[in-house]
Amino acid sequence: MNHTGTTTSPSTTDPGGPGERSGLALSGVTLRLGDGDSLVTALDAVDLAVRPGEFVAVVGPSGAGKSSLLAVAGALTAPDEGTVTIDGRDIGAMSEAERAAHRRHHIGFVFQTGNLLPALTVLDQLRLVTHLTRGADLARREPRELLEEVGMAHKADRRPHQLSGGERQRVGIARALMTTPSLLLVDEPTAALDRARSHEVVSLLARETKRSAVATVMVTHDHDVLAHCDRIVEMTDGRLSDQTAPA
Numbered sequence: 001m002n003h004t005g006t007t008t009s010p011s012t013t014d015p016g017g018p019g020e021r022s023g024l025a026l027s028g029v030t031l032r033l034g035d036g037d038s039l040v041t042a043l044d045a046v047d048l049a050v051r052p053g054e055f056v057a058v059v060g061p062s063g064a065g066k067s068s069l070l071a072v073a074g075a076l077t078a079p080d081e082g083t084v085t086i087d088g089r090d091i092g093a094m095s096e097a098e099r100a101a102h103r104r105h106h107i108g109f110v111f112q113t114g115n116l117l118p119a120l121t122v123l124d125q126l127r128l129v130t131h132l133t134r135g136a137d138l139a140r141r142e143p144r145e146l147l148e149e150v151g152m153a154h155k156a157d158r159r160p161h162q163l164s165g166g167e168r169q170r171v172g173i174a175r176a177l178m179t180t181p182s183l184l185l186v187d188e189p190t191a192a193l194d195r196a197r198s199h200e201v202v203s204l205l206a207r208e209t210k211r212s213a214v215a216t217v218m219v220t221h222d223h224d225v226l227a228h229c230d231r232i233v234e235m236t237d238g239r240l241s242d243q244t245a246p247a
């Protein structure tokens, strides 16, 4: 396995490569789940646009459709109606293989607990991304530099069980940013953290959203951290409400 953290230059000629950024746009997105009597409209004609460098929080009660929104925006689930575009490219018009490559190269995911691989050191969690995306025309980050940026360089040789919850999240965020994604999708990043660590992790997300000019969508139940976001949208019964200013 080649562990060099090669940084390639951005190219605008390859349609699969890192071209012009315009962020995420969902237009008229409807998603139905289940069947028969248990058919649920998880997303109901949802419109949402998130610009590069914008940090949007999605709040709402359990079952409102927040996870469904992340799944559709992340090209994991195809909507029944509507379009999802990332940097102007309609992901519904791609083949399954193209969509998988687009997800791997242009979308970063951050989960509740970091989702790190237990056997790998912090540094190798990031190097693995370089390895898995080898050959792709990407402006990859250099792993050590990125760890420095998220304040984890001094723990590069640790394994996940030797880290705190907040540190694991920092590494998860760094890993998600390795491919300089256009879109960062974040699911309940503070679920396992105390209040102080929650603020640290979400302010890191806010900073990286600006620094990396990534369009970030974070689902959260944690109203304490909303002040770090640029915009808050609320989901109720699959519908997205008008946007409100951060608390």
Ligand SMILES: Nc1ncnc2c1ncn2[C@@H]1O[C@H](COP(=O)(O)OP(=O)(O)OP(=O)(O)O)[C@@H](O)[C@H]1O
Pocket (backbone or CB within 6 Å): 033, 034, 035, 038, 040, 041, 042, 060, 061, 062, 063, 064, 065, 066, 067, 068, 069
């Ligand atoms: N596989 C499925 N089959 C049928 N219905 C589903 C399925 N997955 C989710 N749902 C339903 O779709 C709706 C939206 O679910 P979703 O998980 O998106 O909500 P959520 O806002 O993320 O909830 P939570 O905050 O509890 O995670 C809910 O009514 C849920 O019961």
